[in-house]
Amino acid sequence: xxxxxxxxxxxxxxxxxxxxxxxxxxxxxxxxxxxxxxxxxxxxxxxxxxxxxxxxxxxxxxxxxxxxxxxxxxxxxxxxxxxxxxxxxxxxxxxxxxxxxxxxxxxxxxxxxxxxxxxxxxxxxxxxxxxxxxxxxxxxxxxxxxxxxxxxxxxxxxxxxxxxxxxxxxxxxxxxxxxxxxxxxxxxxxxxxxxxxxxxxxxxxxxxxxxxxxxxxxxxxxxxxxxxxxxxxxxxxxxxxxxxxxxxxxxxxxxxxxxxxxxxxxxxxxxxxxxxxxxxxxxxxxxxx
Amino acid sequence: xxxxxxxxxxxxxxxxxxxxxxxxxxxxxxxxxxxxxxxxxxxxxxxxxxxxxxxxxxxxxxxxxxxxxxxxxxxxxxxxxxxxxxxxxxxxxxxxxxxxxxxxxxxxxxxxxxxxxxxxxxxxxxxxxxxxxxxxxxxxxxxxxxxxxxxxxxxxxxxxxxxxxxxxxxxxxxxxxxxxxxxxxxxxxxxxxxxxxxxxxxxxxxxxxxxxxxxxxxxxxxxxxxxxxxxxxxxxxxxxxxxxxxxxxxxxxxxxxxxxxxxxxxxxxxxxxxxxxxxxxxxxxxxxxxxxxxxxxxxxxxxxxxxxxxxxxxxxxxxxxxxxxxxxxxxxxxxxxxxxxxxxxxxxxxxxxxxxxxxxxxxxxxxxxxxxxxxxxxxxxxxxxxxxxxxxxxxxxxxxxxxxxxxxxxxxxxxxxxxxxxxxxxxxxxxxxxxxxxxxxxxxxxxxxxxxxxxxxxxxxxxxxxxxxxxxxxxxxx
Numbered sequence: 001x002x003x004x005x006x007x008x009x010x011x012x013x014x015x016x017x018x019x020x021x022x023x024x025x026x027x028x029x030x031x032x033x034x035x036x037x038x039x040x041x042x043x044x045x046x047x048x049x050x051x052x053x054x055x056x057x058x059x060x061x062x063x064x065x066x067x068x069x070x071x072x073x074x075x076x077x078x079x080x081x082x083x084x085x086x087x088x089x090x091x092x093x094x095x096x097x098x099x100x101x102x103x104x105x106x107x108x109x110x111x112x113x114x115x116x117x118x119x120x121x122x123x124x125x126x127x128x129x130x131x132x133x134x135x136x137x138x139x140x141x142x143x144x145x146x147x148x149x150x151x152x153x154x155x156x157x158x159x160x161x162x163x164x165x166x167x168x169x170x171x172x173x174x175x176x177x178x179x180x181x182x183x184x185x186x187x188x189x190x191x192x193x194x195x196x197x198x199x200x201x202x203x204x205x206x207x208x209x210x211x212x213x214x215x216x217x218x219x220x221x222x223x224x225x226x227x228x229x230x231x232x233x234x235x236x237x238x239x240x241x242x243x244x245x246x247x248x249x250x251x252x253x254x255x256x257x258x259x260x261x262x263x264x265x266x267x268x269x270x271x272x273x274x275x276x277x278x279x280x281x282x283x284x285x286x287x288x289x
Numbered sequence: 290x291x292x293x294x295x296x297x298x299x300x301x302x303x304x305x306x307x308x309x310x311x312x313x314x315x316x317x318x319x320x321x322x323x324x325x326x327x328x329x330x331x332x333x334x335x336x337x338x339x340x341x342x343x344x345x346x347x348x349x350x351x352x353x354x355x356x357x358x359x360x361x362x363x364x365x366x367x368x369x370x371x372x373x374x375x376x377x378x379x380x381x382x383x384x385x386x387x388x389x390x391x392x393x394x395x396x397x398x399x400x401x402x403x404x405x406x407x408x409x410x411x412x413x414x415x416x417x418x419x420x421x422x423x424x425x426x427x428x429x430x431x432x433x434x435x436x437x438x439x440x441x442x443x444x445x446x447x448x449x450x451x452x453x454x455x456x457x458x459x460x461x462x463x464x465x466x467x468x469x470x471x472x473x474x475x476x477x478x479x480x481x482x483x484x485x486x487x488x489x490x491x492x493x494x495x496x497x498x499x500x501x502x503x504x505x506x507x508x509x510x511x512x513x514x515x516x517x518x519x520x521x522x523x524x525x526x527x528x529x530x531x532x533x534x535x536x537x538x539x540x541x542x543x544x545x546x547x548x549x550x551x552x553x554x555x556x557x558x559x560x561x562x563x564x565x566x567x568x569x570x571x572x573x574x575x576x577x578x579x580x581x582x583x584x585x586x587x588x589x590x591x592x593x594x595x596x597x598x599x600x601x602x603x604x605x606x607x608x609x610x611x612x613x614x615x616x617x618x619x620x621x622x623x624x625x626x627x628x629x630x631x632x633x634x635x636x637x638x639x640x641x642x643x644x645x646x647x648x649x650x651x652x653x654x655x656x657x658x659x660x661x662x663x664x665x666x667x668x669x670x671x672x673x674x675x676x677x678x679x680x681x682x683x684x685x686x687x688x689x690x691x692x693x694x695x696x697x698x699x700x701x702x703x704x705x706x707x708x709x710x711x712x713x714x715x716x717x718x719x720x721x722x723x724x725x726x727x728x729x730x731x732x733x734x735x736x737x738x739x740x741x742x743x744x745x746x747x748x749x750x751x752x753x754x755x756x757x758x759x760x761x762x763x764x765x766x767x
Binding site for chain 2: 127
């Protein structure tokens with residue numbers, strides 16, 4: 001179809017472009033610009049060139065935040081994938097009970113992050129928490145300080161996140177499973193394939209696009225983790241749970257370093273962009289295959 | 290057209306004023322507003338830019354940045370409730386942002402109600418804004434958005450910074466302010482080294498010192514008295530620790546208590562010549578003391594940061610999971626009311642000498658507020674410094690009374706003889722050490738020292754190395 005006037009498509013694109021410009025591109029430009037200034041919101045900004053980036057790099061904050069985020073994200077992706085897939089395989093059957101469990105698991109995904117964080121803050125309390133109570137009963141010793149120890153806190157955060165987003169993975173895997181024609185599985189069964197062989201030879205390969213989708217979306221979601229950290233640990237103890245978004249928040253709203261927060265946000269944006277590109281390439285590869 | 294649009298951020302009754310100012314500002318800004326897709330916030334910014342001629346930092350900046358600043362902070366100002374609502378007609382409204390929770394909040398709200406009922410000229414609207422750090426973040430953001438309240442209260446550490454940024458209203462020339470009979474150690478002049486040489490911008494309200502809270506029943510059972518030295522504290526903590534359910538000692542790993550320890554070890558955070566020394570050897574000693582207590586299992590390392598850690602510490606004490614804690618005198622009434630055992634307050638122990646910092650917050654009036662609001666805010670502050678209010682606030686919360694009149698009245702009444710716990714913080718003022726008047730103090734606290742305290746105590750890092758690193762960071766340009 002050819003437009004009667006060359007300019008027509010651009011007019012039609014204008015509203016979308018304006019929206020994108022005002023809410024995404026312009027703020028992004030501002031962000032990049034701010035990252036070259038030192039500004040505390042009260043006194044005039046000072047141009048510092050790449051000073052903010054250098055300071056972030058030299059203090060080790062960038063690397064530390066990246067590694068913290070990456071390890072929590074990896075745990076979250078692996079955990080929610082495994083739990084989602086396992087539950088999907090168990091619950092992919094008719095009946096009231098599986099339906100109830102499916103709804104129950106998915107309900108965690110629907111409730112607010114802050115509620116979940118508060119709930120787990122209570123469950124994981126080192127002294128009064130249910131988990132610590134069970135631990136004490138079983139071992140007779142003091143329970144580990146789940147949120148107070150720098151070694152445990154990141155995993156506690158990852159665990160809560162897994163609990164929260166597994167429902168999402170579950171639903172996607174269920175959809176993927178139900179997409180697999182039962183005739184193929186039945187044929188394999190008639191040919192004498194064991195359940196394990198059927199899973200490895202048929203189910204898993206056909207689930208791969210779903211798995212890829214779940215991986216990338218939950219990876220990005222876990223990169224954006226904030227609420228749980230804000231409520232449960234405030235990035236501590238000893239910055240062990242200072243993930244990217246929290247670090248940006250802390251720089252901006254607690255330390256009021258607009259420039260440094262912007263620099264961190266620019267780096268974070270770059271990382272997410274890379275991740276998204278990787279996802280695109282992988283998907284294209286999948287489709288071509 | 291524009292006057293109606295700026296309603297998001299200013300009180301209704303001010304709109305006419307805003308319009309007049311706008312006409313004075315000329316056409317240049319009108320083009321900016323329309324060039325920026327009609328975002329009305331720019332217009333608002335121009336109209337109410339503070340005069341503040343004395344402070345060159347507020348000379349006009351490039352309009353685009355102003356736009357950016359306002360745009361970026363619009364959400365924050367909307368969220369923090371910039372507009373005054375519910376002000377009775379004909380009264381001057383004063384927005385007061387406060388950071389007290391629990392009992393303190395109830396008492397403050399009761400006092401505000403009393404002020405509003407007692408007179409019909411001013412009306413104070415008290416809005417809770419989260420803990421000190423959250424409240425401060427909101428205040429600074431709102432200041433940048435030119436949307437700050439007229440009155441708020443901030444921790445002492447941040448006052449020099451805010452004063453230097455020129456956002457605080459000098460108060461000395463308001464009627465009645467010079468005449469306030471402040472307890473010397475608690476006012477601006479006595480709370481900072483050379484605090485009296487700077488323009489008066491801060492008036493004390495909830496002022497405190499750290500004190501020790503003892504579970505008197507457990508101490509009596511063990512035949513122990515309140516520890517008077519670090520050694521006695523260590524011994525008492527050891528004697529009261531039970532391996533599976535109780536620690537002898539608890540204390541938030543917080544800058545304030547560390548400063549107390551540094552003073553007790555004979556040092557100061559900033560040396561007399563202005564160098565950030567972080568106590569040098571005394572700083573290391575202070576940290577080593579904590580580290581040793583935690584590593585030997587007699588001190589409970591509290592989880593959480595900032596005020597979460599304080600709350601946790603209080604809960605541990607009330608649940609008898611910890612036999613003795615250090616906390617602010619602010620929690621005296623709360624702990625007394627909720628403990629299922631006798632609470633004994635005691636001064637902090639000495640090492641080389643006795644020393645405590647003062648804490649709590651100061652009232653500040655924000656310079657950006659309209660002058661009639663500022664005047665009303667000061668009238669409210671004078672009301673709060675009347676003996677009746679000072680006494681009620683102090684007796685119901687545990688904070689130190691801030692005027693000598695109130696202290697005298699309480700003494701005359703025999704209040705301290707009946708409530709010896711209340712006298713502890715007041716008595717400790719004799720060894721209270723003023724803060725350095727340093728713009729860097731807040732950054733030093735939040736960014737440089739606090740994270741390292743945690744890493745030493747919780748992760749077992751070498752205290753000397755952590756503090757050397759902090760000192761080096763403190764020297765770096767911001």
